[in-house]
Amino acid sequence: MEEIVKLSGVKLIYHSKNGENMAIRDLNLSVYKGEFLALVGPSGSGKTTILSLLAGILKPSEGEIQTSFDLKNKVGYMLQKDQLFNWRTIYKNILLGLEIKGKITKEDKEYAKYLLQKYGLGDVMHKYPPELSGGMKQRAALIRTLVLKPEIVLLDEPFSALDFQTRLSVGEDVRSIIKSEGLTAILVTHDISEAISICDRVAVLSRKPATIKNIYDTRLNEGTILEKREAQGFSELFTKIWKELDIHEEENMFKGTSEIPTDTT
Amino acid sequence: MKKKICSKEHQKYLRIRRSKSIIILVIQIALLVFAVLLWELLARKEIIDSFITSSPSKIIQTFTNLVGDGSIWKHILSTLYETIIGFLLSTAVGTVVAILLWFSKTCQRIFEPYLVVLNSLPKIALGPIIIIWVGAGRGAIITMTLLITLIITIINTLAGFTAVEKDKLLLMQTLHANKFQTLFKLVLPANIPNMISCLKVNVGLTWVGTIMGEYLVSKEGLGYLIVYGGQVFNLSLVMCSTVILCFLAGIMYATVAILEKVVKKFFNFEI
Numbered sequence: 001m002e003e004i005v006k007l008s009g010v011k012l013i014y015h016s017k018n019g020e021n022m023a024i025r026d027l028n029l030s031v032y033k034g035e036f037l038a039l040v041g042p043s044g045s046g047k048t049t050i051l052s053l054l055a056g057i058l059k060p061s062e063g064e065i066q067t068s069f070d071l072k073n074k075v076g077y078m079l080q081k082d083q084l085f086n087w088r089t090i091y092k093n094i095l096l097g098l099e100i101k102g103k104i105t106k107e108d109k110e111y112a113k114y115l116l117q118k119y120g121l122g123d124v125m126h127k128y129p130p131e132l133s134g135g136m137k138q139r140a141a142l143i144r145t146l147v148l149k150p151e152i153v154l155l156d157e158p159f160s161a162l163d164f165q166t167r168l169s170v171g172e173d174v175r176s177i178i179k180s181e182g183l184t185a186i187l188v189t190h191d192i193s194e195a196i197s198i199c200d201r202v203a204v205l206s207r208k209p210a211t212i213k214n215i216y217d218t219r220l221n222e223g224t225i226l227e228k229r230e231a232q233g234f235s236e237l238f239t240k241i242w243k244e245l246d247i248h249e250e251e252n253m254f255k256g257t258s259e260i261p262t263d264t265t
Numbered sequence: 266m267k268k269k270i271c272s273k274e275h276q277k278y279l280r281i282r283r284s285k286s287i288i289i290l291v292i293q294i295a296l297l298v299f300a301v302l303l304w305e306l307l308a309r310k311e312i313i314d315s316f317i318t319s320s321p322s323k324i325i326q327t328f329t330n331l332v333g334d335g336s337i338w339k340h341i342l343s344t345l346y347e348t349i350i351g352f353l354l355s356t357a358v359g360t361v362v363a364i365l366l367w368f369s370k371t372c373q374r375i376f377e378p379y380l381v382v383l384n385s386l387p388k389i390a391l392g393p394i395i396i397i398w399v400g401a402g403r404g405a406i407i408t409m410t411l412l413i414t415l416i417i418t419i420i421n422t423l424a425g426f427t428a429v430e431k432d433k434l435l436l437m438q439t440l441h442a443n444k445f446q447t448l449f450k451l452v453l454p455a456n457i458p459n460m461i462s463c464l465k466v467n468v469g470l471t472w473v474g475t476i477m478g479e480y481l482v483s484k485e486g487l488g489y490l491i492v493y494g495g496q497v498f499n500l501s502l503v504m505c506s507t508v509i510l511c512f513l514a515g516i517m518y519a520t521v522a523i524l525e526k527v528v529k530k531f532f533n534f535e536i
Binding site for chain 2: 055057073077081083097101128
């Protein structure tokens with residue numbers, strides 16, 4: 001499989017008036033073309049920080065991030081909430097990223113309309129976000145990302161603001177859209193079931209400062225996420241990952257270690 | 266026109282709603298009429314001294330005289346001119362300064378204490394300085410209006426700019442938008458309701474500034490009429506000018522309210 005992202009020995013330190021704070025330590029991770037990778041970890045472990053590094057918003061303090069594409073133009077980012085602008089129609093919201101890049105061609109507009117039609121938003125493209133359901137808005141947010149034709153899509157807990165039923169259906173939508181477009185994606189979530197049922201691999205992160213503890217292959221079957229949840233081996237994987245997260249032990253192990261004293265003498 | 270079909274219950278609900286609005290309007294008007302009639306009655310029966318309190322009939326008489334000799338228009342136009350110029354200048358300059366401060370967090374930190382001090386300073390204290398620096402003319406009145414409205418415009422507008430949702434700013438970051446793009450595509454449109462609220466506050470403040478300025482230096486205008494009326498104990502002139510001021514301020518506020526509806530509808534903000 002073609003490796004398109006490689007993080008080697010990545011370390012990230014935040015500086016504040018109270019001292020230095022290590023968010024990520026010795027992070028090594030490879031992402032392969034076409035795969036759907038999940039990052040799971042305890043709250044505040046630095047999952048979103050890893051996405052910010054991959055999106056080029058943050059620079060690592062140490063280590064290297066190698067990609068087979070341009071970080072600035074080929075990374076799509078989907079946030080926790082849809083973050084659609086209420087003063088723009090859905091169609092205009094979809095075009096936001098292209099407007100910022102300063103190059104909207106006729107083909108781009110056609111492609112945006114094509115995606116909207118393809119993923120069931122053709123009839124509402126001239127409506128405003130408050131007129132849409134939560135699930136439709138998340139789909140629109142994903143299309144806003146896809147219209148930029150990214151190599152990799154970073155999904156930062158995109159289902160966390162949705163109720164359980166919508167979550168399942170939007171999860172299925174996002175998974176099938178990503179797969180049908182042949183994209184690579186990284187999903188950040190704290191929901192183990194969601195990670196296993198949507199993704200091909202699940203990387204378990206340690207408590208802050210984050211590092212990869214283990215990576216699990218979660219390709220149980222080729223069915224829908226509901227079928228995957230019912231597949232043989234799902235519970236076993238869930239238990240393994242849950243144990244790997246081992247929140248209580250982690251709490252004791254890393255209590256206070258993320259703080260680096262400013263004076264080491 | 267297509268008629269909307271609705272149930273009897275809904276029609277009843279709409280009827281009750283409409284009649285409630287009418288009742289409120291009637292009570293509002295009745296209250297005003299009652300107060301005016303009571304004032305007139307008390308003045309005529311000499312229960313109150315109309316030399317000090319004037320009376321509605323005397324105010325109407327004064328207004329008729331001022332309209333008759335044509336002098337009222339000069340005063341109204343003068344005050345209106347100063348107010349509108351002050352309003353437009355303070356809104357434009359205040360918004361531009363707020364934008365500049367939004368661009369640089371360092372500048373925000375540098376100017377913050379100055380803004381706080383200037384905001385809490387009673388601007389009337391600067392009256393003598395304004396007269397010496399700008400001269401005892403229309404410039405001094407507009408400067409006073411500017412001083413009163415500008416700082417609060419900067420503070421309120423900047424507060425709106427910096428309160429834009431962090432996640433929306435993160436979205437712009439993920440799209441690699443620069444500061445200008447973030448300003449024009451997110452911060453300014455997101456702040457339209459806030460900027461309109463600012464305009465509403467400014468309507469009141471510019472009238473305060475203009476009248477305060479006219480108290481200090483003017484030879485014409487409604488503020489001048491109020492001061493002059495007070496000096497010669499012509500309370501009817503004072504009251505008449507105040508009533509005209511109320512009307513003008515109301516009209517200006519209503520204009521901003523209409524603008525608010527139009528702009529919010531255009532940008533699809535809930536009213």
